[in-house]
Amino acid sequence: MTTVRDSSVGDAASLRSAMVGELRGEAITSEAVTAAFTAVPRHLFAVGEPLRAAYEANRALVIKRTTDGEAISSLSAAHIQAVMLEQAAVEPGMRVLEVGSGGYNAALLQELVGPSGKVVSVDIDPEIVERARGCLAEAGYDRVEVVLADAENGVPHGAPYDRIVVTAGAWDIPPAWVEQLAPAGRIVVPLRLKGLTRSIAFDRTSSGLQSSSYRLCGFVPMQGDGAGTEQRVPLSDGADLWVEGEAGFDIEALREAVRSAQLERWSGAAFDLPDELELFLMTSAPGVVLLRASTEAAEQGLFALSATRGVPALISGGSFAYRIKRPNEATGGFESGVLAYGPEAEDVAARYVDLLRRWASDHRRRGAARIQYIPRTPATTTTTGSSRSSGLIVKRHGVVEVAWQ
Structure with a gap:
């Protein structure tokens, strides 16, 4: 859907094709996600990095660090981005909220929703927002709306969203995300579970959120009001x-x-x-x-x-x-x-x-766990007990319940 303005076009296209080939089968399983990764020039979002580094499938690239050297924003490895996009199952015409703005993932989402869909990307850091806007414009994806805000509150003006894709390690699921999710919507979130992180695809239900899949992952932590405890x-x-x-x-x-x-x-x-x-x-x-x-x-x-x-x-x-x-x-x-x-x-x-x-x-197989997120109410507050209880993880806004099949 976009005209790729590569520098060293031939080299970039060749490296991109090789990256997609490596991702096919394990991380990428659909033609739609294949087409998105084939179309988006990843190196234009890896500013200052060698061309070859931009197309290493399992390499994350740090965008910003604290003064102590801790990574607070990164361009995630293409492998985990592909996994999460497959979990999200984005379709043409959908409205998608991305939490955490690097630019590249938003461009992939724009390819997936097509001209009739809408992508809103939100980040708390002004530098990251400006960087994402610039990279998206350079790559030809200026239809993506990049918003400066604390994602704890979502982005109300674009709701309801068919998909919410979170690209930072989230300790909890804020009420705003659930409220702004369409009735048949899905949230894909790298959720912290007692020190572990799993990318969980949650479908909305009458009582909260129910997992349809989960995968191992690692992300820089959420900032702002949603930071972990x-x-x-x-x-x-x-x-x-x-x-x-x-x-x-x-x-x-x-x-x-x-x-x-x-x-x-x-x-x-x-x-x-x-x-x-x-x-x-x-x-x-x-x-x-x-x-x-x-x-x-x-x-x-x-x-x-x-x-x-x-x-x-x-x-x-x-x-x-x-x-x-x-x-x-x-x-x-x-x-x-x-x-x-x-x-x-x-x-x-x-x-x-x-x-x-x-x-x-x-339980010695993949996908044996069923993970449910139950938003906090007086009932859940009084019945869940300690955060170290078997199968229950108490959060600020709700409870995660893990059952093994």
Whole structure:
């Protein structure tokens, strides 16, 4: 739908074609998304980056950092953008709200909605808004409306939206997004779930939002009123627990447990599909939080390598346990196991091993979770309990309920 004004047109077109070929099959599954990625000149949105870098399918490009060097805006990897657009299932003529403005994703959305549709992109940062407007104009997508605002309030003047596509890590789903969504609409959002992030496609229902799919992803966090409330609780030098809301456990006893002997137990269950297993562990028992340890702490023998990548930890009193793995041909390659610490190590290890066996026997496949978002009301406030309750994650504006099929 647009005239591509590439510099080094031949090289850009060739690199773009190669990127699309790489994405086809795994991330891109539809002809509409294929056509959008083929049409939009990604390098015009990767200002200052080498041409080849702009077309690396799995590479995110930082647009802006804080003075401390933390990324606060980025051009997401084409792979995850493709995944989310397939989740969104955008059709010609739709009205779409994009939360987070880099420009490129909005251009892809404009290709998908066509001349009869409308794309509104909102961002809280004036520099990012101006940059997105400039890049979109340069690439020929000046029909996209880029709005400067806190996305916590949505963009009321463009509502209702058939699709809302969020391109920043969201800790919660603001009421405005649900209110501005069409009755048969869909929200695709990288939602934070107890330290994890999953891109979830939510369809609107009479009681809230119900997932139709979810995928592993990572995004820079939302800014403004929608910023998250996760807290880092130091466990030892080089290790932290990441907790939503109040910690609610005896951190001093847990710190003492780190200095105790490690108890190792093995489940006899296969270890694979780690992103699905991770989500299961975080949402299938009370008292599970995310543990992260430094490489140095692992090298000193305080923690296993699995903790350096972030691992679900089951806490009970002054004891805790987390997942490890080892090679085992009998289980298909790897076997899952547990390291436990503290005076109740035997008990907490046994409970964790039971979770690993339940996963392997009942839920060892993709898409086994059903995720529901229930907006907050007096009823949900009084019945949901702690944010560490099994399967329930309490947010500011509602409750996430994860059920395993």
